[in-house]
Amino acid sequence: MKAFLNRLIAVEKTIGTNNQDTTAAHGRIVRNSSGTSVSPRPPFEVSVLAIVATALFIGLPVPAHANTFKSNEACDSAGLSAVGRSGVPGESAQPTDGSGTYSTVAGCNASGNGQLAATVYGGYSQVTGEGGSAFGFMTSAGKWGTAAGTEANASGTASTAVGFGSVASATNSVAIGGAGGDGTTPLSAANSTVASGKGAVAIGSNAVRGAQASAADAIAIGGQASASRSAAVAIGLGSAANNANDVALGAGSTTSTAVGTKNTTINGTTYKFAGTSPTSTVSVGTAGNERTITSVAAGQINATSTDAVNGSQLNATNQAVTGLGKRMTTTEANVTTLQGNVSTNASNINGLQQNALQWNSTLGAYDASHGSSAPQKITNVAAGAVNATSTDAVNGAQLNATNQAIDSVTNSVQNINSGAGIKYFHANSTQPDSSATGTDSVAIGPSASATGNGSIATGSNAIANGDNSIAQGTGAVAGVAGSNATIAQDAAYGSNASATGGSSLALGANASVTTAGGVALGSGSIANRAAGTFTDPISGANFTTALGAVSVGLAGSLRQITNVAAGTQATDAVNLSQLQAAMSSLSNSIKPVAPTPSSGAGNNASSANGSLIAGNPSTYQAPVANAANATAAGSGSVASGTGSTALGNGAHASGTDSVALGNNSVASEDNTVSVGSVGNERRMTNVGSGVGGTDAVNVNQLNSALSQANGYTDQRFGQLQQSVNETARNAYSGVAAATALTMIPDVDKGKTLSLGVGVGSYRGYQATAIGGTARITENIKVRAGASLSAGGTAFGIGGSMQW
Known part of the structure; x- marks a missing residue:
């Protein structure tokens, strides 16, 4: 015991000597009694020493009374001892006593205030309730509270305040982090890390303000984070959870009042939703600064599910709806035809029943009842011909086949959403692969080539040569090979469309642009008139154009331009x-x-x-x-x-x-x-291919669009399936990697370092991990590890402080 006291006094002497004459505000350069400029020990270092000293005390068998410590070193210019109250200059002072039973008090003007089991270490620090612990300069702890760090205040029962100026003022509250500022800013509750609600947690600070949790069970993590309502959670710099049970995730995220949505109406049908009365909300951003939520697992889809769904699920729904519309049209036509056939068969059967089979003298006709009052069967009926002109009788087997067909159609209609026969995307080609050699370029389709930087080539043999050019359609060409970036940015859409003039656009099959800034709209259109100076044939005035011409046809094949808005400027087209x-x-x-x-x-x-x-x-x-x-x-x-x-x-x-x-x-x-009237309609013939969004289209365009859409969707589905499989492989490997890391045993109590190896497996994917745990102090542990799998390398590191 005596040896331990000597060690502690030596530590106190060191701290006392380094902090003599430190009357300036915390965190600033001060002078000691010899006039030398010194920097006070950081609050965290003092706190760690205090924690170590307390831990050592706990492990020693001591008498059940207060402990005091004396030192011959002065704690200020008045000649105070390193542990004691103020006295007469030049005279030794009486050390502070521990006051309460099982108490330990050390530090200039430190006080246990007569509390039971109080632990005080630091100048001007105090404990105001039993079981409290205060470490650092001017710290204060209430009943069962723990305060560590300069001016930390844990006044709430069983509260914890760690860090310069931190405040934990409510029962079971926790505040970890310093006050905002650079050491010159006056300390105030407005810029401190504060946990003022029961059970509240506030962690983190920055140069402006510490985290603040001001309501019961609220949690605020990050500088300037604010959780102002009960059970609210704010995580991230400047985040704010403003309503009870709200969650604000990410820097700058804020929450507002939750709004429920009970139902929606589509095509006259109202659909009710689950989870229509939310009590709180989760925000990952704020108005004008929204965030996407990525890597979202697929949620359950049923009438009562409140899971979030990801983009792939919504895409699957969209594709299913599109496919359903097409198949429903075909199915309805088939059912209509089938119903017509059934009606014809029923009519034929009814006619057969009316025919005389046996003569009934009472009825004066042939009767199938054979004298019985009950209806009778007609057996051994040969199968009649079933076609549009048949008048044959049909037998039961034929009718059963018809019923089976109706049941099959019904089942197809009922199961069309989940049936395995719906296909969204297909790719069927043996042609050479596409090539994307330009930076950030994209090429899709057999032999498609994207050589320009940022270029896009879509379609069989599509070529995008110029930088930032786009070629879409079979044989489409955009840009000239080796063209300079300043004259690139061509775009060609349509089979064999060509845009090579620079900043030009060709839209439509076989459309062609060869002049800078030119535009060719519509199938076969040619834009070859370059910018220049021209003469008005009416006024004789000259005018100059800066860009190539816009063409909607070619010589001998002209088009109308429809839906033209009224022109308002001198150079506008008129309608x-x-x-x-x-x-x-x-x-x-x-x-x-x-x-x-x-x-x-x-x-x-x-x-x-x-x-x-x-x-x-x-x-x-x-x-x-x-x-x-x-x-x-x-x-x-x-x-x-x-x-x-x-x-x-x-x-x-x-x-x-x-x-x-x-x-x-x-x-x-x-x-x-x-072009006609009701009952006297006319056909419109020789209709050119539509170009604008409101133009009429001809039958050739309609058939071509349908063919292209089917080919594109088939191709995209194959790519999507491949991407899903790759994602699944990486996910399974990641699960195996995480499992391997968790299998590494932790360091045992009483040991300093532990190294281990772990293995994991998930759905046929394996991973191996190596890692270790180091016990830095009795209360601090650090753990790190790395795991190798087919999906890549996973690495993790963490630490914890326990008390």
Whole structure:
């Protein structure tokens, strides 16, 4: 015991000497009694020494009374001892006594306040409740509390405060971390690490403020983290959990009030959800700073599941819905046909039953009942022909086959979501593999080639040569091989489309652009007119273009441009409505004249009301255009809608901005074009391939799009399956690696170092791990290990402090 006291006094002398005359604020450079500039020991070092001293005391058999320690070293300029109260300068002072039974008190003006089992180590530190422990300068601990670090305060019952200025003020609360600032900032509760709620935990600090958990059972981890409601959890720099039971994950994440969603309505059907009354929320970001949640395992999918689902599950649902729509259309057609066949068979059977089989004199007819009042069977009926024109009777076997077919169709419809026959993606090719040699390039399809940096080539033999170029479609070419990055960024979409001019776009099968900045829209379109200076053929003025031309066709194969918005600037395109308005304005500026028809058949004339007259004047009915900007042409034609056009004998256009084309055509709805009427429809032939999103498409385009979609989805599914298999292999290897690490035994009590080897296996994948555990002190352990598996190398390290 005496030897131990001598060791402790030696430690106290060292600390006391290094801290003489330290009246400045904690964490600053001060001077000792000799005038030499010194730095006080860091609060953590003092705390560790105090913890070691306390641990040694616990292990010694001591009498049940308070312990005091004396020292001949002065603790301040007034001549105090290293452990004691203030005294007269130059005189020795009486050491602080431990006050309570089983107490230990050491430090200048340290006090146990007469508490039972109090442990105090550090100048001006104190314990205010039994069983409290205070380590460090100006620390304070309440009943059963533990405070370690300069000005740490554990005033709550059984609370723990570790770190400079940390505060644990509620029962069972824990505060670990210092106060914000760089050593010059005054200490305050606003910038300290504070746990002020019962059972609250606050860990971490930065230069601004420590973590703060201000409600019961709240947890705040990270500098400036805040958990202000009961059981709330905030993890990360500046995170904030603002409602009870909320969780804020990640730097800057904040939570708001949870909002439930009870149901949704799709196509008139309302679907109810599970988990519609959330009591709290989990946030991984904040408005404007959202985060994705990655590596999410597939959640359960059923009527009561509240699991999160990942992108692959939603993609599978989307693909299933698309496939279901196609198959339902086919299935419904088959069922309709089958029902028609069954109806025909039933009609045939009913007719057979009405035929005379045995003569019944009472009934005056042949009867299958054979004199019995009960219906009778007709057996040994040969199988009748089953086709659209058959009038044969069918037997039970034929009807059973029909029933089986109906049951099969029904089962197919009922099981279509989970049936194994649905295929999403396919790839079927023996052509050479694709090649992506440019930096960050992508190539998809047989012999597809992406040589430009950041380029994308999609489709058989698609070639993307220029940097940042895109070639999509069979044989599509974007950019010139070896082109400079400053003139790249070409894009070609469509089979055999070609964009080589630099910053050019070719959209459509066989579309071609050869000029810089040119655009070719539509199948077969060619854009070869370069930028330059041109002369207006009407005004004779010269104008200059900076980019290549936009083409929607080629010489001899022209296209209309539809759905053109009204132009507003001098260089905008104008639409038909604007042209009609200009024509109307011009017509109104010319004095109308009365019709002057000639006597010959087939001559034309114009009327005074803005309409046009065509045909034989002796038989025509005057066209009527009686609305603003309306035009009527043809005998008996009427344009009564604003901005409407009626062209053809008897054509009627009553809808606003409507067009009726052809004899007797009717356009009664706004913004429509009609080429016939109800019961007198016309086909539109020689329709060019649509280019814009609202253009009409022809049958060739429809068939081509369907074929391309089927090929693309088949290919993508194969790639997705391969990616899923690779992910599964890595996941299984990772589980084996984690298992191997956990199999390494820990260091035994009383030992300092432990090394071990572990193995693990999961679903046929194995891993081997090596690791070790080191006991740094009685209370601190460090553990590290590495594991090798087919999926890669896993490494882990951790440490713990126990008290």
